[in-house]
Structures are given as structure tokens and as C-alpha cells.
Amino acid sequence: MNVRLTDYRGARPTWCPGCGHFAVLGCLQQATYQLGLPPELVVVVAGIGCSGKIVQYYGGYGVHSLHGRTIPVATGIQIANPGLTVIAAGGDGDGYGIGLNHWVQAMRRNVDITYLVMDNHIYSLTTGQYSPTSRKGFVSKTTPKGSAEMHLRPLEIALTARASFVAQGFSGDVKQLTKIIKAAIEHKGFSHVNIFSPCVTFNRLNTYEWFKERIISLDAQDYSPDDRLQALAKVMEADGVLTGIIFQEERPLFHNELPGVQDQPLTKSPLELARDQFQQLAAEFLS
Amino acid sequence: MNVRLTDYRGARPTWCPGCGHFAVLGCLQQATYQLGLPPELVVVVAGIGCSGKIVQYYGGYGVHSLHGRTIPVATGIQIANPGLTVIAAGGDGDGYGIGLNHWVQAMRRNVDITYLVMDNHIYSLTTGQYSPTSRKGFVSKTTPKGSAEMHLRPLEIALTARASFVAQGFSGDVKQLTKIIKAAIEHKGFSHVNIFSPCVTFNRLNTYEWFKERIISLDAQDYSPDDRLQALAKVMEADGVLTGIIFQEERPLFHNELPGVQDQPLTKSPLELARDQFQQLAAEFLS
Amino acid sequence: MQQLTWKVGGAQGEGIDSTGEILGAVLNRMGYHTFAYRHFMSLIKGGHTNYKIRISTQPVHYHGDLTDILIAFDQRTIDENKAELHQNSIVIYDSAFEPQGLESIPCCGIPMRETAAKLGNPIIKNMVAIGVTAAALNLDPAPFLQTVASRFASKGEKIVAINKNAIQQGYDHYREKEKQRFKLPDQTAQEPLMLISGNEAAGFGALAGGCRFLAAYPITPATEIMYWLVNHLPDYGGKVVQVEDEIGACLMAIGANYAGARAMTSTSGPGFSLMQEAIGLAGMAEIPLVIVDVQRGGPATGLPTRTEQSDLNEILYGSHGEIPRIVITPATITDCFFRMIDAFNLAEHYQCVVIVATDLFLGMSKQSIAGLDYDAVKVKRSGLIGDESLADLEPGAFKRYAVTESGISPRSIPGQANGMYVALSNEHDEQAREEMEDRHNRVTQMEKRFRKLSSFQPDQWGAKYYGPDQPDLLLIGCGSTYAQLSEARQALEKAGKKVAHLHLHILAPLPATSVGFAVEQAQKCLIVDNNFTGQLKGLLQREIGLHQKFILHNRYDGMPLTVGEIIARANEVLQ
């Protein structure tokens, strides 16, 4: 196997110059490259949003799913063929708004996928409405007087929904982000990675500077990500604006826990029933 | 105003004898009666499930909504007329399965409603499939070999999603449950009440006894429900099986934070524009 | 054909279903053809439920209009079922109550509850009823005793003994009290009969058709498909996931299909409505997808325990925008099995959504059927590009949505080197890497997607014609109304009427040639719809025209159609 970094290139990105999403794409390409995962074994499932276009710009297999529907599609792919590396990727609106339920349930199931949320605190592709992670008071096209809602805390939800890997990165720190994405992919189980990925066109509040001024990096701290409650305390203390690997544990994987054969992917199981198998099944109906 | 307890009676319940949901109905009737809320000012919005039938048996206004869709309907009613007491009620499948997203978002918004989840750890009306709160390994019609998923922790999610009131009751303790429901209704903001409400027909595991043996009541403890992180710690420590008021805080209400008049309900605002209002609006389009 | 209909009714939670199931099992084992229909309510205990079995020497696909033997545990059973009784019926009631309103219909009280109570458990009055039934049918109680013994074996000897005792006492009670006995003809079927419901048949058909993944959410009356598959798929390399909702279920199935598995979801109306957006994704991204909609009474939560064919419109026209789709309406329980195999083959071949529309009546009813033919099961693979073909291509040259003459493009599966592409919900070009708004490309791709089905020939098996050419009246139905329509047609034929029957097994693409020809030929057409607005009639009007020939007969009270009402309406129209 002789992969080059360029093998992970898809279409030419159309994001605005300076968009945080470039870094996420680059780090994902780096991470999969460094891990030596051939692109044909990587499937990116993306939502709808500027963020979701990452699937078009990454070079592997992919599904550009519906708005908010990355996780169930990714889950279906992962269960069907656990030999693939499945990455779900989308925006904060996509994942924490319309798609939140799928995300929460996938975490407690511990589906073996990596979820990258490119969190710019705004709906960008639809040209600027507040999102679930926008702070209260955020002024946007649909909140001309400021949003009326307290923002959602993705890391806290991920922790209490029992994600087995929870991390946060920042498009302004690609070294750390690459490291995090690598660790997330390597982690067996649901890896939740929230990424502060500024929208330079519509979000004038949560800019690179805004994040830089506030972010506390766990890398610089003496922190061990093995206690869920402590992780929660840490996240609350930092008001959610911290980066690094926040929590990690080993837990049985959903596709292994589901009854059924484990030694080969679903996609490889023979489709035809042998005559005796058929007759045995039919015989169950004989009263 | 001269309300009697019988005024809160609706249709005759068809639940199985011994069903935990009877207690929830009774306590809700007691609570609203004791609070002196005339039934015409109470609106119950219920989901689909055995639990959801509570709306038919309670005597006020009600919407028997769709499966998983109590919260948005209740929110619409509450915003339209904050003079009403709006109670959302449904099962664990309804609220923590299909309907989870609406619930999480309503908590951070702090919509001023009370949400009663009648949590029997199973889908009952559909005659016994595991639910999001069923423990891993739970055997049901759809999990003949035991469920493959870690269960959802509603209290932890409620806490991290920033519910301003979080409590848990038990159908086996109607005194405490009535007290909790009263407090929940009196609380201004989103009140989340999870209620262990055993299904005596389909859930042979999580019986009254099962709960009784495990429940830790906060009432007997020196506990003050004013610290979110501490509440989380408490809940985790008890593995979620504790009762009482777990957390409460005062926070601005969603309908007040939304721009618009606050002094009268939406439903009372005049529907016709005066000529000058109309012309002023039209004039905005003159270039 | 000799036949008899039997029904037992009481409150939910009284073991009505198991009474029926045991009788059905014994009769089926004896070689009788049975068809059983469960009537129930959306509550767990109380209310009224009944279980009806039609017993025949020939295959029957319907439980019959009338009831010969009614076993009533309560007055409500009599009230709700009186209309089905006739002068030769007998009502066997629990003498714990005094039946009202039976007028001249023969009846016989048996102390069912009392007998059971004396045996220590009033709930086993249903076993007493089984004994009563054996006696009334003039059958040897032995096979019933055996069946019960094996069913309850795991519960211990004591339980078995009590139950057997109850049967025996019921048998004796009836023989003591009542002379009127129905004599079933001797019967031995050629081969052992399977007793199977439409839902089970659909589950089994899916497995046989190569399905290895089901993602679904529980909903009446579709959940039995899930039950069957969760109990069997894992043994054949498959998996089943109960998802958080139907949106997720449909998308999970789409994901698994994308990854190369044959995957499906099963649901009923409310869940089907939630899948509308996802259906569009499968259509746009050309991902095979099989959906079974076991229709129930609508709208909204509607009548969850009743039957209706009222999702046809949404099945045919749901989802925003436009995608090609195949809609199959199995007509019988055996059909449920075979049409699922077709569904998977077609979904893969045409890379499109295939919706199999059954209903509560077909899905939850149980029928004795002659063994399913293994040799008739054909899993046909198609459209998948091989590793070698991909290896022959320049890197990146593979065109997932290549514009071909057939409209069908080669499909790669994740894991295949050099086959990478993005399955997009946005419009896209052949290359399938990024979204594409270009209008010429749009036209090409839109036409390509819709061209796919031009090679599909729904007339091959999508419309079946029974009866004389150039009939005075053509009965037209689809799906589960088959049984009643064919019985009605036969009765009308016997009565000397020139009536034919056209039955639709495929609604989209409509077998328009066959339908058009049949309609042309007929004087008038009576379209039988199990819904309010006449959705099948609407479809035929839209696709065929000739509105003036179409007359609607529809039923929308949640019950399956009766043979009698169709005959009556046909006679009315023929006048």
C-alpha cells in the first residue's frame, strides 16, 4: 500500500478564503494519511451545511446525506462493514440542531465511528442564522434583537450521553487538531470531536481571535481524561472553551454487541439460503 | 372559583390494573387541584404510548399529539398563551427515544412547561420492546438476546442540557410524587420530572420491588438542589435511581426573552392591522 | 370447498389470541386450510378483541364474512359480532353472563370461567373454550391436549396438567349440554401446511431475498416483521437494529445499502410519513432501498389496530421533488414472501426505492399455506462493478452516475479500490464527487434517473386478470383485497354474471398496458378501495383515463372488505 497525501484529495474546496473548515479537511486528510488508511477504506458521511461539503473535498468514499442525518447513515455503513473507517462530519446546526437525537443515541450505543462537528456557532450555508451553540443574545438574521436561548453545551451532552471519546479542537491549531482526529479515529467506539471552526463571513463574534483569547488547552495541563465526572467539572469550569482530549474509555462496540456473526462484515455474508437452511426456516411454521 | 378534585377527571382509564401510570394521573390531579388551577387553564399535551393516554383521563384541555411530539406542541401553546399551565406528558420511548431532540432544546430555552415522563423502561403500548432507558442486556421482543445498548440517563441529560428544574419521582410513592409535581408546576421554567412508573404487564424486570429496593430518596438527605455539578455527581453516584428534587434554579423564561409584547398573550392580540399600521408597513417597501 | 368459520371474543388480556392460535395450530396440523384474523384495540387490557378462523378444505385468503361458531366471553362480544351471525350459527357463551339480543340465534351457555376458577385459575377459561370448540367441531380432544402440553412444557408439569384439565372439562361440558355439532370433512393436505402471517412471510421473504440488515422502529401492525428478523437474521450473517425513530431507521438502512448490504426498513403510516425526506435521498443518490409499509387506519395516529389501504397516495407521491420508485402490493400471504424477494432484486437492479405496501389485514392475519418453493427463490445480483473493471480504469475515472442508455450506472461499494465516489443528496454529475447546479447536467441526470425504469416491465406480473373477456363489470383492486374480490367474482360468475377481476400487484410503474386493455374491454369498472378517498381509483384515473367507466366501492371503517358487500355493490352496478 503506497498512499500519498494527495490521494485524500477530492474536489477543489469552494469555502470562503479563511474559513475554519479548511483546517478540518486538512487535518482529516493528514490524520488518515498518517494512519495509513487507504482512501477506499474511509467513508465520510456529511450533513448539509458549508461544513458538510467536506465530503466532496475529501478523497474517499462518501455520502453527502441530508441535513442532520449523518449519524444514522454512518451507523448503517459501520454495522454493514466494520472494516471501514467511518467518519461523520457536519456543522453545529446539522449535528446539534436538527440531528441531535441521532447523535445522543449513537453515543450511548457506542457505535464505532468518529464524529467531527465543525462548530462555528452559526448556520452559514443558509447565510447566517443563529445555531444551537450561539451564545444567548447572539445577533443574526433570525435574531435581530439577539437570540433568546441559552446555548447547547455539546461536550457536556457528549459526556452524559456516554460517548467513549470526547475531545475538542480548534481550526486555529492544526497540530493539535490532527493529533485529536488521529486519536479519535484510532479510538474504538464513538469518538466525539467538537471543532471550533470559525466562519469568517457570517460570524463576526466568534472569530479566530475570540476563540484564541478564551481557549484553554488541556495539552498544557496535567489532566488525565479517564474520569467522566471530573471531565464534566473541567468542561463546566472552562465554560466549554477548552481543547484537547477530554475523556476516553474502553467500552464494548455496538456492532459487536448486536447479535449476529462477528467474524466477517454483513456485506460479505452469502445472500442465498441453502436448500436445507430454507427448509429448516420453513419448518418453523409447521404447527 | 370552586374546583373539586373530581373536576380533574376525564375518561375512565383503560390502563392495566396496577399500572404505574395511575399514580401519575392521580398525583397530577391532586397537584393541580391543590394548586387551585381551574381545569380549563390546564393543558396536557401527551405523546403516544400507554403513558400518553393520561391526557384522555385528565379533565382539562389537552392535545393527544403524535409519538414523540409533546414538547413542540406544548411549547407552541405556552408561547401563544402563557396564562395557561402547560403539562407535557409521555413515556420513556416517546420522550427519550423519538422525541429526545425537542426535549433537549426546550430545556436550554427554558420553556415554561412541566414535563412528566412516565418511565417504565419499556415500550408498552406496542406490547414490549426495549426502550432508551432499558438497561443493557434487557430482554424484550426486539432484543431476544438482550439489548446491546447502554441506557440513556435522563437526569444527567436534563442537567447538562440546562433544565432549570430536575426531579425524579416514583409511582410507588404518591406523596412524594404529588409534592414533586406541585413544585414542578410552580417552578417558573422548564421542569423536568422523570417518574419511575412500572409496567406490570410487559416489564418483568423493573418492577415496583426492583425500584423500591434501589431508590435513594433525597428527601431523607441533607441535600440542597442548587448546584448543577453537585447534582450531577449525586445522580451518577446513585446510578440515576434516586428520587426528589435534584436541581432547581431561576432563569429567564423563553417566552419572555423572545422579542414581542409581554403584557398579554399572543392569542389576545388584535388580528387586524389598523389602516395606518398597514400603510406604515407598506411604506417600508417604497425604495 | 367445505368450510366453517369460528370466532372467539372477549376482553384484551383474557387470552383470546392464544385460544385462536391453538385452534389454528391444531387444525393446520390436521391438514385443514385456515385463515385467521385478529381484531384488537389500542389498549393492553379490557376493551374487545376477537380471533376468527375460517376452516376450509381448500386454501382461503380471507376469514369470511360470517361466523358459524361464536364463543363469547362477554356481552360485548355478542354486540360487536352479531351482524356476522346467521340462522345456523351457534353462540357458545360463558354462562357467567346472560346473553342479550340473540333473538332466534341458537346459543349454549357453558360455565367457562367457573370451570377455570375451580381449577384454580380463572384466566384459563380460554382453555375451557378450546375444549368446547373441539367438541363443537366434533374433533378428538387429543391433539389439543398435546399442543397445549408442548406449548406449556417449559412452565412445568402442574401448569400443563391444569390446562389439559380445562380443555377436557370444556369438551365434556359441551358434549353433555349441546347436540348441535359441526362436522368438519375429513382432510389430509398433500403436504404439511405452514401457518404463517403476512408479516412473518415478509420477514422470511426478506431473508430469502438476501436482506441482511433491518433497521426499524416498533409500530403496530409492522413490528412482527422485526420480530421475525431479529430472531433469524443473526443466524444468517445479518443484524437488526431498533433505531430511535423512523427517520434514523430509514437512513440506517440507506447507509447499509450504500455499504453493499441488502438492507430494509419496515413501518406503518406514521413512520412512513417520517421517512419521506430519506426516501428522496435514496432516490437521488441511487441507493437501493426496500421499505415495507404495513398500512393501518389513518390519518395521524388514526386507528392503529385497524386495517386500511390509505397510504397509497403517500407511497406513490410522497417525498418532495421527483424520484423513480417501484411500488409493490402483495395480494396474499404467500405473495408477501415472494414479492419481498422481487423487491430486493429490483431495488438492487434499478438502484432505487422499492416500497412494498401491505396492510394490517394481510400483515397480521395467519394462513395455512402449502410449502414455499425453494426453487422459485432467486437472488439476482446486478449493477455492481467488479474489482477488476475498476482496476482497469484510470485513477478517478470511475463514473458512479454514468449516463447510460439504460439509465442504470455501475455501482461500486466502499472498500473497492479506485471506485470512490460520493453519494450525494444534491444534484451531481456522472463523476459523483461534488454537487452540480449546471442546468444541462441537471437535465441529463434527471432524465437518466427516470430512464432507469423504462426497462422494467410491470405488466409481466403486476396485473392479473381473472374471468371472462369483455365483461359487463370489471372488479379492480390491489393488494390485500385480492381474496374478497376473487371470492366475489366467483360467486357472481356462479350467479351467471359476466364479471371479471383485475388485480394489481404493482402500482408503480403502473402496468398500464394490461390495465388499459382490461378497462377498455369492460363495460364498467368497480374499483375497490379500502380507504375513503378512493386512492386506487385516483391512480387509475390519472394513469388510464376513461373516468366514466370507473365506479368506486370503498370501505373506511378500519375493517377489511367483505365478499358480500362487493357482490351487493356489483349487482347494484350491473343493474
Added chain:
Amino acid sequence: MQQLTWKVGGAQGEGIDSTGEILGAVLNRMGYHTFAYRHFMSLIKGGHTNYKIRISTQPVHYHGDLTDILIAFDQRTIDENKAELHQNSIVIYDSAFEPQGLESIPCCGIPMRETAAKLGNPIIKNMVAIGVTAAALNLDPAPFLQTVASRFASKGEKIVAINKNAIQQGYDHYREKEKQRFKLPDQTAQEPLMLISGNEAAGFGALAGGCRFLAAYPITPATEIMYWLVNHLPDYGGKVVQVEDEIGACLMAIGANYAGARAMTSTSGPGFSLMQEAIGLAGMAEIPLVIVDVQRGGPATGLPTRTEQSDLNEILYGSHGEIPRIVITPATITDCFFRMIDAFNLAEHYQCVVIVATDLFLGMSKQSIAGLDYDAVKVKRSGLIGDESLADLEPGAFKRYAVTESGISPRSIPGQANGMYVALSNEHDEQAREEMEDRHNRVTQMEKRFRKLSSFQPDQWGAKYYGPDQPDLLLIGCGSTYAQLSEARQALEKAGKKVAHLHLHILAPLPATSVGFAVEQAQKCLIVDNNFTGQLKGLLQREIGLHQKFILHNRYDGMPLTVGEIIARANEVLQ
């Protein structure tokens, strides 16, 4: 009618829209009738976008097939728009590039970017383009300078000065270089014209129709309705919520309606698909509900920035089970305003779902319209039972779903004493307290719900006929194709053809009398659909019959229809 078409094109993010908006605003203020169409892509920067304005002395509802003046910032603008150019067009391009492929079409290079760059900000090349436009149209630059001054006032004097300077220099450049100038006739409209988009008109219409609550989720091309309402509803006692998804949005609107507010949701295809189940709830529980579906290119995510009338099927037939519904298709921007008022009155009167189907073309285009008539706005209340009537009843005697002759039952609002009831998604009886599976009740309630609309007379304003009786060809369309159809009809008439035009403003219940009569009369009918499968044609076939008369002309590349293609097709058919 004198007229001229102007278009500016470039990459997204180059200020193309504001160029068009400023020109539109100035012309509108001068009393010209304008119609502006925005062509854009589903990305934020780059790609190709253009803004086209048709300028006329008479009201126009469409931006025209051709382009007289094309201002091109890049070659792609020329490539994508060349087909609209004619021999008398002029292409004014930024001399930063060398235009290719214009053959004999006159063109003129102006250093737009360079001029802007010299002024210190290359982005204001769009202001240079405005100056160029003023010169090309032979207009005084003053009003442009004023408009820009007031638009940018908040940004400070320096910015204003640079922008004005850019306009002036563009003006001067063009006058120096180019003689060819288009002369607009003098024009002063009777009254000041409003420059308004279909989405704004729908928002304003909703407010005027009594809407006080909007719950919605952002989606192109519907979000502008939300913008308008969020900026205005709060001042009139209303509120707007951006919900977590469209399922929640629809249900929140249902909740608010149940509570007595006039409430709505607005969306486009993908969101509309997600609302299917909720629509059934409103139908079953008889809760008024207004939904606006601003259609876009489908299926799935499809072509989010392009127009299509491809949700008609789902609008008409979506949701499982059966509910009565009203479907309104506004034909013009003014119509968007008034039909919203109708929608709210009808939803309340019939206690049903009213779907207003517009599309991207109608929703996002901006037109100069003569002032909306305040006196034509009528908020009609109906069906609400008074407190006194409730007080007169025995406690618990109020029947929310009373079976009336009209099918319409009295409705109480939470808070009203003695009016308590449960709005159920399950089947229910008149009393509306608990679910009810009884079959007779089912029939009664089903018939009651569907009887409601029998008093609705869609023929009153749902179908409008233009042109001669007994035409050789009848053009039929619905919604936004009105403009092109009516221009085509007029052109055909001028050419001596006997062509009429029937336009549908209501699709359900279909104004079948008018349509049937018109179709009967016509030799042939050309049905114009802005979708692939001919959804309007399908509807008419289903409801009217006479298939042999129907010919389809459809467009499905995401663009609005052109007048020219309709004329060409009509001539073809007339041969």
C-alpha cells in the same frame, strides 16, 4: 409597453446582488416597473451569480427571456448567459479580462476592477458597474449617488465618498467609451411603487391576515419569510421561533393554533417532507394550520438555489391516511400577499391544513407593485364558540367534533370554561375526550371531516380564464408560471392564434367545474409544469379526465420557464 432587460453577473461575494438591488431601487423610485430575478449557487463565495432586472412602463411579473444589457465581471458570466443575448444587446465587461465567444454581439470593456482598486477597494467594482449602468441607460447619475449615500450612511462619510466616486467614474468611463445608449421612456407611475419579493409579500400577507406566530427552520428559499416576520411580528403582538427542525416547527405552529393564535410555518421541500406526519395531526384533530412551501429543485437536497414546482404531488397527496386540505398556488407577488390572508381565513373556517405553494422564482424575485389595497384585506373570524354559549351548556356537554351538516364543528380555545376537550391524533368521537375505534363512529367522523370542504367553492377564484372561448389551444398552469403563460398567450394572440390561458390559484379542492368546462371547450390543452413528471398534468388527468387533450410542456433544469419556449411549443402543438 416599453421595456429593457439588464443583468449583472460575476462570482458570489462580488456584490452582484447589491448592484442589482440599487439599480432596482432607483428605477422603482423613478416610477418604472421592475422585476428582478436572482440567480445564485449553493456556496458562499465564488461560482457564478447574476441579478437580472426587467424594466418596463407597465407591471411585469417576470424578468424576461432575453438580456439587453449584460454587465460581466468575468468570462463565466458571458458563458452562462450568452444564450439570452441578441443582436441589439450590449455586453459591458470588466476590461480586467478579454471576453471570448461573443461573436457579433456588441461589447464594451470598462476598467471596473481597476477603477475600484485605484479608489482603494477593488470590491466596489460593483459601484463602478452601477455608474456604467446609469450611463448606458442614459439616466442621470444623481439618484444613484443619493441612494448609495443613504445606504452607506451608517458606514461613515469616507465610505460614502468612495462609493459615490466609483459610480461617477463608472458613469464617466462609459460615456467616454461608448455611444450605444438605451433610452428609457419617461415614466412616472400614478402612485409610488413598492419593491417587494414574494417571500416578503407572503410575510406581510400573513401579518395582515392575523398571523401572530411563526415557527420555522431556516431553509433556502423560504427563510426570507421568517426574516420579514421576525422583524415585524413582535411589533404587532406576535412572536417568531426558530425551531430545532421542521418537525418541531410544524408542531409548534399546531400548538399555537390550538391555543387560539393564528400561526404558521414556512419551509421548502426537505422541510415539508419532514412535516408530513404533523400535517396528519392537524387534519385529524381539526386544528387550523397554514404552511407555506417555497418550492425549490428536488429531490432530497436537490438544487437548493433553483426553482421548481415539484412538491405539488407531496403537497396534494402527502401524509399517510386521509385528511381534507386546501392547496393554494399564488400566481404573482401581489397574489402571495392576498392569498396568505385567504389561507388564514380558510384554515380557521374549515379547521384544516392550508398549504400555500410558491417557489423560489416567486419567493425570491422582487417586483414593483402598485400599493396593496388596505380595504381588500379582510380578517374573517369563524367557528369559535363564545364563552356564553359554553356557559349555557351542561358541564361536559360541549362537543368539539360535533357531527354537523356542514362538517364544521364549534371550536373552543384553552382557557374557556366548560369548553375542555382533547384534540386527538387518534380517531375520536364528537365528545373529543378519548380515542375511539368503533367503526360506526369512524365512518361518521371520517365523513364529517371530509364534508367540511363541500361548502368551499374553489371555482370562485381558484381558476382564472384569459382569452377567447373555444380556443384551439388552452394553456394551463398554476402558481408562478402565470407571468410567462400570460405573456405567451398575448404574443400568440397577437400572432393571430386562438389561444386561451387557464390559470390555477387553487389546486385542492380543484376548481373542477371551471377546469372541466374550459378543457371541454378547448381543442387541445398544453399543460405547463415546472417539473419533470408533469405533476399538474397528473392532477388534471386524475380529476378531470380527457387525457387525450392534454399535452405536457415541462422544464426541469431548475430555471423558470421562458415565454419563448411556451410560444414555440404552442406553435408546434397548433400545427
